[in-house]
Amino acid sequence: MPSSSSQALTQFQNLVGRKFQIYNSLFTSLPFHRIEKTGILLSLLLSYCEEGYDNKQSPSQIIEDFFSKHTSYAKEEDKLDLLFRFVQYVERQVVLFDALEDAAFTTVNDMNGPGTLKGLQSEVAQFDNESQLKKKLEDFSIRLVLTAHPTQFYPGAVLGIIHDLTRAIAENNINQINMYLQQLGKTPFLKEQKPTPYDEAISLMWYLENIFYQAAGRIISFMKTNLPEVVSADNAIMRMGFWPGGDRDGNPYVRTDTTLKVAGALRESIMRSYYLDVRRLKRRLTFKGVDVPLQQLELKLYNNLFVPGYKSDINKTEILNTLLQIKETLIYKHNGLFLDLIESLINKVEVFGLYFASLDVRQDSSVHTRVIEEIVKKTKALPAGYLSLPDNEKIQALLNVHTIVNSEDLTDEIHRDTLEVMAAIKDIQANNGVAGCDRYVISHADSALTVIEVYGLLLMSGWQAASLLVDIVPLFETVDDLDNAAGIMKELYELPAYREHLRLRKNKQTIMLGFSDGTKDGGYLMANWSIYKAKEALTLVSRAYDIDVIFFDGRGGPPARGGGKTHKFYASLGKNIANEEIQLTIQGQTVSSNFGTIESAQFNIEQLINAGISNDLFASQKVILQDTEKELIQQLAEKSLTAYLELKNHPNFLEYLGHASPLRFYAATNIGSRPAKRGGSGKLVLEDLRAIPFVGSWSQLKQNVTGYYGVGTAFKKMDEEGRWEELKKLYDKSTFIKTLIANCEMSMKKSFFPMTRFLSNHPVYGEIWNKIFDEYELTKQYIFRLTGKDELMADYPVEQLSVQMRERIVLPLVTIQQYAITKVREMEESGSESPHKQTLEKLVMRCSFGIINAGRNSA
Structure with missing residues (x-):
């Protein structure tokens, strides 16, 4: 074991392992109903489980023997009550362990070592690669897309406790730790009702406001301070994406009003973050020439946030211009005092705009097909014989749509919603900026027709081809779809109308590749290898047509769903796979484990940035797989x-x-x-x-x-x-x-x-x-x-x-x-x-x- 690994293991044992035993004992002294007995009995049950499984007992034998030998319970109700209390106890043990790991993160991990931005800075200096890095950073970025897939969801109150408990543990504040453990004991973990898509959005916004907002500011500030000559003013380097409220694939509870409501909440959330930062800045920037514009910006943010019925009159450009003016005044009239504070806010505004995270819309291709079938039957937007046409003629008909369809003409609620949300994207762009909602993801995109169906529906919802500010993103997931992906994209690239659409979108084509259904469909090895092959083939065909392909990876938390050592995958891809951007979904336990604190979020975001850049700048030929190896x-x-x-x-x-x-x-x-x-x-x-x-x-x-x-x-x-x-x-x-x-x-x-x-x-x-x-x-x-x-x-x-x-x-x-x-x-x-x-x-x-x-x- 390398010495660095050995040292990290020792730190983990001391700061997590041993402390867990100490703080876990506090549970037994908490003044709750029979809690002391519960803690003692749970320890006994754990030992009983370990011994029982060693002796080849079944779970039923273990539990029944435990009851008969270690309790006096005769009634089934009492036995079940104890089991429920065990569950509640273990849930809180898990939270304690989470908080201990989070508190130890910066000690256990080398925050300036390999894979970090500090490590990248050292490598660039060592190999004299500054010019290459500058070229790379002209368009390289990462996009983390938060999704509400149900692989872990603490209630908001519990998230807050974890956050506060982590801080108390890091500060070794025993009184606060004890108080938060008591709060944890009384706080319900159980969701009595399924969350609505809006509930899921609000839960994830906690991470945007409390974690990503701060982490992004630190990362961009580091790069501008330490690599000032290579950071492009036109490229934000990192962006956030968002699915709750926009992802309606298989979720009948997401409707257009939900999408609009979530977009509004995202805008309000980022403006509130700016408002609080401006309020903090006012305490420091009390100088002549900066106090008045700062006060005016605060008032404008306040009016947009808190005055009922106030018409929105603020945009990203205005906020940035005000902050840049203040920055100039600080430099030239006040010796740059507190310059770092104003620059941090500028960096955040450049990253998050007025949308915080770009809201993606997603729907299954089969829904689009059914919508078009009803449109053919109820309207004259498409030729009467459309349904019997071969695919290539259907594609031409959809590319030449000139009729706007009234959603009220459709009887199916989901069909109406499909057209309505496409039209609503315009409203979101008007309020939050174009980047606030400019992607439409198609699940099960198994042909060129499934992609053009969305193009045609966008036209029927009121968009004009010449100003269609929406990326159409096919999602390839099954093994067969991944094998066919390059052929489908070639067919699309050869359509003049679609090429013109891509020209409007700066000749960039985003393609989503999903790990989850691929693994379910073809098993672990084949799914991962199919994605690798698809990326190589899609890169080749896209480059042949002068299209910059961007891969958006649908990754879950477990390795079986594309998780695990994610940054190492990106660092291992080689130059035959396009990596102008790294885009991936962040969901469930991945949010809390990799991005649960500002420090862990910063570390893991830096790892992704480093992986994407290093793969291009420092990749040797060894990274590229040879034909015999493939x-x-x-x-x-x-x-x-x-x-x-x-x-x-x-x-x-x-x-x-x-x-x-x-x-x-x-x-x-x-x-x-x-x-x-x-x-x-x-x-x-x-x-x-x-x-x-x-x-x-x-x-x-x-x-x-x-x-x-x-x-x-x-x-x-x-x-x-x-x-x-x-x-x-x-x-x-x-x-x-x-x-x-x-x-x-x-x-x-x-x-x-x-x-x-x-x-x-x-x-x-x-x-x-x-x-x-x-x-x-x-x-x-x-x-x-x-x-x-x-x-x-x-x-x-x-x-x-x-x-x-x-x-x-x-x-x-x-x-x-x-x-x-x-x-x-x-x-x-x-x-x-x-x-x-x-x-x-x-x-x-x-x-x-x-x-x-x-x-x-x-x-």
Whole structure:
């Protein structure tokens, strides 16, 4: 282990591991109902779980033996009450652990080391690459897009407590820590109702206001101060994006009024942030020549924010001009006193404008097709025989639309909303600026027609082709769609009308690539390799048509959904893949784990910026995969796909997941506004099931199939073909493969098969359990052989320990959840009616909160 890693591990053990034991003991002294007994009994249960699984007991045996030997409870109601109190207790232990990790972040991580902007500055100086860096920064940027996908959601009150508790821990303020732990004990974690899309937006705005606003100011200030000659005045370097309120794919609760309301809230939120900053500036900038313009700016912001019915009369340019005037006065008349404060606010205004985060609109391609079908039947906007035309003629008809369709002519509510939100984008742009809402993302874009359908609908909603200020962004996600992506884009690039549209958008084409459904569709290796290949092919075809392609990656928190060592993926791509911008979704546990504090947000944003720049400036030929190496990975991915499809196509596959995991309860957890599956049919079909509940259910089951299944089999088959040494050389050389395997190790580290071992002999599902377990063991065996290590995540000792500690904290929770699932299933199979069934179902759902929240370091 390198000395830096060893030092970081020691710091983590001292600042997180040991402190967790100390502060956790405070829970037992909190003056709440039976809390002391709960804490003691929970410690006993944890020991009982560990011993029980060592002795091959099932969750039901462990819980029942625990009750009989360590409690005097005879009534089922009392037993369930204790289990619920265990859940509440563990939820708060998880929050404490989160706060401890956040407080230790700047000590455990080297804030000026490799991957940071300080590290980049050193590299640029060492290799004398300043001119190349300047050229790179003319258009390079990162865009972090916050989404409300339900993989973790603390209520706003809990977020505030975590924030304050983190600060108190960092300051070693025992009195405040004790007070916040008491507050935590009394604050409900449970959402009684599903959040609305607007609720989700407001929750995420907490991060915009409290984290990203400050982190962005620090990052841009550092770059302008330390790399003044290379930072372009026309490029903000980082931007924020936003999906809640705009993403209506599979979410029937998002409507145009929601989109407009969220856009308004974003504008109000950023103006409030500016207003508070101006108020703080007034306390320092009390000099002649700066006090009056600052006071006038404060008044204007106040009027726009707080005066009812006040007509908006402020814009980004006006704010910047005022601040730049103040800056000039400070420099020339007041010796630059407090110049850093005014520059920090200027930097924030340049990044966030009057929109804070750009609101994306997203809808599924099938909806657009149905809207057009109704338009054909109800209006004359398209030729009468449109529906029977071949695709190429449909495309021409859509490109030549000259009729605005009145949404009231349509009877379907979603169809009306589709046209209305397209028209509403104009209103958002008028209020928040064009960048406030200028992208339309198409899920399941499996042909050129699906892209042009959106172009045609935009024209029918009132946009003019010559002034269409909206990027049309196809999303390719399944393995087949990724394989076909380059051909689809080539077809689009050859359409003169579409090329003219791209010219209006500065010859930039954004393409979204999704990891979640790709992994669900083709397994871990094939999904990741398909995305890599698609990026290379899309870069090649776009460059051939002089189009700057921008990749927008739909990444979730766990490695199975594109998470893990994200910045290392970007650093490993090489020059055959366009990287003018890095754009990715940030969601669920990724928000709190990587961006939960200003310091962690700054560190991880810097890592992404560094990765994108270093990939271009310092990438050697070794980064680029050679044809023989691509052929090797292709064969590996194909063998992995065959193994994964064999499992996925097993007739009992989805039934097994529904039988053993909390899948059927996922939609009732109230952590997200979207339904757990697309479509309205009652039957659960794998194609309709969303990737989040699919991956999340495997995670709560502690089997994490989508993060490794097929990898071991693929390695074994290549080994049998005599190609192991080739794979070993590829692993030693390729950062891409190393990162892929590292993320695979994380998925496996968070698996725990002893909990479900009781299913190995099940008459129906035993076969599937054994297949999954055997693949896990095979993959582990080959990963050890490949890495030369004898434990998973050995190269990341701090994260390894974090995972171990978190998994131990939630071990009672996953045990309780399995116990409750088993009890409910037994009642249903026997046909017996029990007054406790509903309580047990609620217990399954409550356990999900702590398990999901504890898994935040899967990001």
